[in-house]
Amino acid sequence: MSIIVENLTKKYGEQKAVNDISFEIKTGEVVGFLGPNGAGKSTTMKIITCFMAPSSGDVRLDDDSIHTNPETIKRKIGYLPENNPLYLDMPIIDYLRFTAEIQGVPKGAIAGRIGEMIERCGLDREKHKNINELSKGYRQRVGLAQAMIHDPEVLILDEPTTGLDPNQIVEIRKLIKDLGKEKTVILSSHILSEVEATCDRILIINRGRIVADGTSDTLRSQSQGQELLKIHVEADPAKVETAVRGLPSVEKVMPLDGKAGWFNVQSKPDLTSRKEIFDLCVQNKWYLMEMSGLETRLEDVFQKLTK
Numbered sequence: 001m002s003i004i005v006e007n008l009t010k011k012y013g014e015q016k017a018v019n020d021i022s023f024e025i026k027t028g029e030v031v032g033f034l035g036p037n038g039a040g041k042s043t044t045m046k047i048i049t050c051f052m053a054p055s056s057g058d059v060r061l062d063d064d065s066i067h068t069n070p071e072t073i074k075r076k077i078g079y080l081p082e083n084n085p086l087y088l089d090m091p092i093i094d095y096l097r098f099t100a101e102i103q104g105v106p107k108g109a110i111a112g113r114i115g116e117m118i119e120r121c122g123l124d125r126e127k128h129k130n131i132n133e134l135s136k137g138y139r140q141r142v143g144l145a146q147a148m149i150h151d152p153e154v155l156i157l158d159e160p161t162t163g164l165d166p167n168q169i170v171e172i173r174k175l176i177k178d179l180g181k182e183k184t185v186i187l188s189s190h191i192l193s194e195v196e197a198t199c200d201r202i203l204i205i206n207r208g209r210i211v212a213d214g215t216s217d218t219l220r221s222q223s224q225g226q227e228l229l230k231i232h233v234e235a236d237p238a239k240v241e242t243a244v245r246g247l248p249s250v251e252k253v254m255p256l257d258g259k260a261g262w263f264n265v266q267s268k269p270d271l272t273s274r275k276e277i278f279d280l281c282v283q284n285k286w287y288l289m290e291m292s293g294l295e296t297r298l299e300d301v302f303q304k305l306t307k
């Protein structure tokens with residue numbers, strides 16, 4: 001089931017929380033919605049799940065539109081909202097039965113679905129408890145179970161690992177990855193390692209606009225643009241710095257703090273300085289101890305795009 005978002009805008013008064021965004025997510029993709037606080041992630045998710053109407057634009061799930069078939073769309077989507085609102089006084093099983101009924105699961109199938117969700121979300125040990133007796137991680141699992149109870153084709157998860165401890169984060173990520181094998185998933189996060197670990201594709205949203213769209217590798221190489229090398233030359237650092245700076249392919253030389261003879265070297269656009277640096281060292285009889293390409297970290301890409 002593909003999701004098509006077309007020219008979506010949401011205004012709160014004068015503020016455009018979502019500003020004319022368009023993208024398409026194909027069946028079976030796990031897409032990470034990444035952005036700083038207030039970027040518009042939750043607003044977009046609320047519109048896709050028909051919890052909120054847009055100011056303009058459309059969302060379609062295959063042939064159904066949020067404007068004409070919101071009930072069909074709600075049935076096709078499982079939604080874990082931000083802050084995972086649950087009825088805390090209810091026992092887990094009763095709560096899941098209640099959500100199954102609301103989602104229109106046939107009466108005869110409800111007990112089976114609850115059993116499946118308990119197993120799938122690792123709730124077996126805790127299933128006899130009330131929700132208010134559960135730890136945050138287990139509450140999150142109940143949130144996921146309620147999102148999946150009607151076996152939707154699409155899952156929308158708003159910050160699914162917020163507030164979890166590192167072990168729980170690993171478990172929930174694994175669960176999402178497994179789910180991604182059979183469902184179309186969108187999850188939001190501001191944790192880069194999270195989207196990188198779980199998603200096939202990343203959409204970066206900033207101030208209501210999509211500022212990047214691609215795999216983590218594509219985003220890195222797009223933002224990299226110019227070659228960045230780290231070199232270590234065993235010779236007089238001042239002489240090395242001057243000579244490297246003078247090479248035709250070099251734009252910038254940056255000595256590394258506290259490490260004599262180590263430099264980051266940025267090449268000019270579309271050029272590589274590797275051979276020139278090597279030849280320079282040979283000519284001067286300097287020992288080139290190390291020369292390696294520096295990889296742009298996803299954190300840097302994110303900062304660059306959302307600053």
Ligand SMILES: Nc1ncnc2c1ncn2[C@@H]1O[C@H](COP(=O)(O)OP(=O)(O)OP(=O)(O)O)[C@@H](O)[C@H]1O
Binds near residue numbers: 039
């Ligand atoms: N009900 C509302 N009324 C007015 N403004 C709102 C409302 N909900 C959200 N906003 C504003 O819209 C913008 C986008 O908010 P949204 O919750 O979509 O961002 P987000 O990317 O999910 O942020 P976070 O990571 O902090 O959850 C923010 O500036 C927010 O203050």
